[in-house]
Amino acid sequence: MGKPTGFIEIQRKKHPTRAIDERIHDWREVYLPSPTGDLMEQGARCMDCGIPFCHEGCPLGNLIPDWNDLVYRDRWHAAIDRLHATNNFPEFTGRLCPAPCEGACVLGINDDPVTIKDIEVSIIDRAYAEGWVTPQLPTTRTWKKVAVIGSGPAGLAAADQLNRAGHLVTVFEKSDRIGGLLRYGIPEFKMEKRILERRLALMESEGVVFRPGVNVGVDVAMSRLRSDFDAILLAGGAGQPRDLAVPGRELKGIHFAMDYLTLQNRRCEGDVIPDDQFISAKDCDVVIIGGGDTGADCLGTVHRQGARSVYQLELMPIPPEVRAEGNPWPLWPQIFRTSPAHDEGGDRLFSVSTQRFAGDKKGRVRALLANKVEMVRTDGRLDFVPVPGSEFDIKTNLVLLAMGFTGPVRGPLLDDLGVTLTPRGNVGRGADWMTNVPGVFTAGDMQRGQSLIVWAIAEGRSAARAIDQFLMGESQLSAPLQ
Secondary structure: OOOOOHHHHHHOOOOOEHHHHHHOOOOOOEEEEOOOOHHHHHHHOOOOOOOOHHHHHHOOOOOOHHHHHHOOOOHHHHHHHHHHHHOOOOHHHHHOOHHHHOOOOHHHOOOOOOOHHHHHHHHHHHHHHHHHOOOOOOOOOOOEEEEEEOOHHHHHHHHHHHOOOOEEEEEEEEOOOOOHHHHHHHEEEEEEEHHHHHHHHHHHHHEEEEEEEOOOOOEEHHHHHHHHOEEEEEOOOEEEEEOOOOOOOOEEOOEEHHHHHHHHHHHHHHOOOOOOOOOOOOEEEEEEOOOHHHHHHHHHHHHHHHHOOOEEEEEOOOOOOOOOOOOOOOOOOOOOOOOOOOOOEEEEOOOOOEEEEEEOOEEEEEEEEEEEEEEEEEEEEEEEEOOOOEEEEOOOOEEEEEOOEEOOOOOOOHHHHHOOOOOOOOEEEOOOOOOOOOEEEEOOOOHHOOOOOHHHHHHHHHHHHHHHHEEEEEEEEOOOOO
């Protein structure tokens, strides 16, 4: 513990951001680098707890007090070694993770928690700038071949680990570029794609083979992969969006959030997309249905596209400003949060249920009709009861459905393989991360359901260890989820 009184003397400091009037006119990242002196001070707030609950809060089991103390002591090179010991991609989690570690921080019992996420991303960004992140080639090759299907965070983490173990890893991705939702689901203002490209180039130099534009089950038969590879990992994510079955859903101008975000991300990549195929919010009255991270991503995107007005609707009631009595530490704090996109504008409405859409004579949406609801529990079951007389409508000509995902997309990949699905529609697995098909494993959202990037990386690491053990009889790979 570098400074025993640090948590008493030093207050939490927010990560600096670019001015709103500047950033809404471009697609560059919202956050600015934190000054080194501020980071060292923030690291001094870490209490070096006897039981560091941040370890338990982080699915990766990151060694957070270690690298907090190293930053405070200005030992940045040692800090990146400790960070990389448990996390393959801190430049991703440091930008995109909601930081459950901070929710479990002991200091958060009666004060603001340590700025763990800010320190994490600053360590890895400095490591790249100083040239400390270099290719780490395996010392020997096993000549065992592993196919990873899906190039999101779970697939990439597994591929990275398996390559380090000496296996020959090929990553298959159905999209034209590698990255999964990191590529096309995350807006540029949250993570510029140069950050992704930098890590992918490093993995390629270490021996990982990437094959984008290959839809396994369609372009190549699963039986072919099973004969060509010694093990297969299914890490295709949970890409089936949750729909809204209300009258008027068929009207033009109502789109799934991921379809909308993907098109803008492709334009940011330099792809030429005809205007009649592009979904733009310019001069539109926009309604975003869904109050989570994807909804916030849509919100920041419509601001940058020049929306005239925007409402974000959430079925749940507005969370409290501080922890409720039934939400004690170290549980994840269910409190009211704002993202940089919310700071940029728009109206947030809570406890709202969409009843139907109304259209114009051309078949395009012109209004959303809704009512307020009250959340009630009956015999432990959650329900939403309409509030009498609360009906209202919102003028809109663009609606984005950001209500999450229901599981993996069904198709030839899963159907032909014959994997067992769980009652929720996810790919089933055993304790060894293997499906009911011998030699075929699964990890990430495809088996877990929609979740966090940090969970995806953790599961990718754990599945990699299981695959390594399956191939070699033992494994030296570390994994957080045994």
